[in-house]
Amino acid sequence: MxxxxxxxxxxxxxxxxxxxxxxxxxxxxxxxxxxxxxxxxxxxxxxxxxxxxxxxxxxxxxxxxxxxxxxxxxxxxxxxxxxxxxxxxxxxxxxxxxxxxxxxxxxxxxxxxxxxxxxxxxxxxxxxxxxxxxxxxxxxxxxxxxxxxxxxxxxxxxxxTADPVLAIHPVDREAGRAIFKAYHADGAKPVVGISVREWLGWTHYKEVLAEVSDRVVRELGARVVFVPMQFPDDVRAAQAIAARTKEPCTVLKDEYTTSEFLSIVGNMDLMLGIRLHALIFAGVMGVPMIGISYDPKIDRFLQSIGEEPVGNLRDVTADELMAEIRRKWNDKQTFRQQNAELLVKLRDQAASNAELALNLAHK
Incomplete structure (x- = not known):
């Protein structure tokens, strides 16, 4: 052994x-x-x-x-x-x-x-x-x-190779639907997920994301759900943004397992993320994504699937984000297909990490 x-x-x-x-x-x-x-x-x-x-x-x-x-x-x-x-x-x-x-x-x-x-x-x-x-x-x-x-x-x-999470198996969406229901965020409306984090005490990006949340609700008739990737820090960051909104939005306030997170993201129609693994979860679950950069790792991952971040936390604007949201919203299936084709190769590369590790351990 x-x-x-x-x-x-x-x-x-x-x-x-x-x-x-x-x-x-x-x-x-x-x-x-x-x-x-x-x-x-x-x-x-x-x-x-x-x-x-x-x-x-x-x-x-x-x-x-x-x-x-x-x-x-x-x-x-x-x-x-x-x-x-x-x-x-x-x-x-x-x-x-x-x-x-x-x-x-x-x-x-x-x-x-x-x-x-x-x-x-x-x-x-x-x-x-x-x-x-x-x-x-x-x-x-x-x-x-x-x-x-x-x-x-x-x-x-x-x-x-590629991020290990890209090798994980997609999960059933039922657990995510149950979590949405518990938060009274279920129903026929499409869902836009937003993953945020605190960064250097900045407030500009929080104001921008609050405006984007309101515009998504008004212009697209969608529901906005904030997803905390780091508990409880991201809950507080999301609540600070939600407090700036004028339209209803939902902040998930609990701690979840990996499979629950994947299921939650799988119920999204679009994921807007600052956190890297919110974007990777979207890739695993076949959900179109938009990233905002704060670290080179965001840019690097998006480049690996043929995309680029929309601005960075210092200077991103609501107009930039809404333009990209509309572009992907109006052609979600095309972007799902494009990402899926690139992610097949990345999944194989992610799995190769384990193969290389075991070869080394067995020597």
């Missing part, structure tokens, strides 16, 4: 990261049902309950050392772990776990990582020194590949 330890931003109530872990476990389990996986988590109890795997605390150094000593492989990823824009300290934590694994003689794979931005000479040096000592790197986009090149990381085998 092969043993794998997984390090990432798990147990912190972030739907995107939990979806990455769920997708990783799903594909790895399909390939090797006897695999033993232990996850390093900020909330081991939640991770055990949510995903049905062994979990240890991210601060429990003796347990981490014990698990790494027994493991055939450390998987670091997926997601944007190796960057220092949203958090300076987390980069060094994840690099330290990688260093510890290599020190103990455990093989290491960076799994579908979104690399960078990495700012500052010390951080770049640390990333280069450790990155060149892992056994295998897969990245989820071409921008991450370019960042590795810029940092001088070239010694391990490197593959450009």
């Amino acid at each position: 092969s043993r794998i330890v997984v390090s990432g931003y798990y147990g912190s109530k972030n739907a995107g990261d939990e979806a990455m872990l769920a997708a990783m476990l799903e594909v790895l389990g399909d390939l090797d049902p006897k695999l033993h996986i232990t996850v390093i988590s900020a909330n081991p109890e939640d991770t055990r309950r949510r995903h049905g795997v062994a979990a240890i605390s991210w601060l429990g150094l003796p347990a981490i050392i014990r698990e790494l000593r027994q493991a055939d492989l450390l998987i670091s990823g997926g997601g944007s772990l190796l960057q220092n824009v949203t958090s300076r300290r987390s980069l060094y934590y994840y690099l330290a776990i990688i260093f510890l694994a290599r020190f103990l003689g455990t093989k290491v794979m960076l799994y579908a990582q979104g690399i960078g931005p990495i700012l500052g000479r010390v951080a770049a040096f640390a990333m280069k020194w450790i990155g060149n000592r892992v056994d295998l790197i897969t990245v989820r986009d071409q921008g991450s590949l370019a960042e590795l090149s810029r940092l001088g990381i070239h010694k391990p085998p490197i593959h450009c």
Whole structure:
């Protein structure tokens, strides 16, 4: 039986990261049902309950050392772990776990990582020194590949694949319909989903999204539902926008599982997202999407499916967003088909991360 330890931003109530872990476990389990996986988590109890795997605390150094000593492989990823824009300290934590694994003689794979931005000479040096000592790197986009090149990381085998969540299986829409009904947001009206987040205390984009929400209701006769990907932070961000609206809208205020999120998004007619994995969920469930950029990872994902973000959080306008919403609203089936064709290839690439990991673990 092969043993794998997984390090990432798990147990912190972030739907995107939990979806990455769920997708990783799903594909790895399909390939090797006897695999033993232990996850390093900020909330081991939640991770055990949510995903049905062994979990240890991210601060429990003796347990981490014990698990790494027994493991055939450390998987670091997926997601944007190796960057220092949203958090300076987390980069060094994840690099330290990688260093510890290599020190103990455990093989290491960076799994579908979104690399960078990495700012500052010390951080770049640390990333280069450790990155060149892992056994295998897969990245989820071409921008991450370019960042590795810029940092001088070239010694391990490197593959450009896709975000792990793109390999997850679509789900039934019934659970999402039940959640809408509980919020009195069901019925015959089409639905536009909006995924938001707080960012640097800015308010401009909140005012823009409140205006867009009102215009969607008035002009398209649609229902607007705000979907929280990070609980409870995104609920508060959505409520701040909803408080600025004049027309009715719905803010989902609960915490959901990955399958529930997928089902919720599957009931949308269009997804407008700031959060990356709200857009990826839309891709998995065949829902047309519009992204607003705040981080290179948004631009990179949209480019991979032949799209571009509509502005960024600093300067996006309601008119820009409404023009793109109308364009996709009037031809939803065409955009569903275009995205679906590109996503087939990305799903295969996402699944290849697990195949590469198991090949490395079994060596």
